[in-house]
Amino acid sequence: MVEPGVVHVFLSRGRFSSGEDIRDYVDERWSGNGDAEPSAFMAHAGIAELEPMCVEVVHARDDGHLTPVVPEVLLRDASYADQWLPHVESTEPADAAICVFTPNVVANPHGTPLxxxxxxTYRT
Incomplete structure (x- = not known):
C-alpha cells in the first residue's frame, strides 16, 4: 500500500513580480565553494533539506499583467490537484503559490510571510 503524501500550499498576492522572483525566494543558493545554502523560503518554513523536484511554483500572469485569482483557478494545474484542491476552502485571490510536496518536510509553515x-494529502 502506498503511503499518502502531503502537499503544503502557500499563497501570495503582490509579493512576487515575476516567476524569477518567486524562484529566487524558494530555490537553494550555492556558495562560492559549492555548498548548498538554504533559501529564504526554506529558512522561513523550516525546511532542512529541500528536494527541489518536489516543489512547484505558480505565478499568475495574463497578457504580462499579474492577475489575482481564487486558489481553485490558480492551482488547478498543480500536481495531484484533483485529489487535494477540492479540500481547499479559501477563496482569497492570489497571484502566486508555492506547493511543497513529500518528501519535503515543512516544520514551520506559519513562519513564512505567505x-x-x-x-x-494525496496519493501517487
Missing amino acids: HYLGGF
Whole structure:
C-alpha cells in the first residue's frame, strides 16, 4: 500500500513580480565553494533539506499583467490537484503559490510571510 503524501500550499498576492522572483525566494543558493545554502523560503518554513523536484511554483500572469485569482483557478494545474484542491476552502485571490510536496518536510509553515492554506494529502 502506498503511503499518502502531503502537499503544503502557500499563497501570495503582490509579493512576487515575476516567476524569477518567486524562484529566487524558494530555490537553494550555492556558495562560492559549492555548498548548498538554504533559501529564504526554506529558512522561513523550516525546511532542512529541500528536494527541489518536489516543489512547484505558480505565478499568475495574463497578457504580462499579474492577475489575482481564487486558489481553485490558480492551482488547478498543480500536481495531484484533483485529489487535494477540492479540500481547499479559501477563496482569497492570489497571484502566486508555492506547493511543497513529500518528501519535503515543512516544520514551520506559519513562519513564512505567505498565507499558508494548509497541508493536504494525496496519493501517487
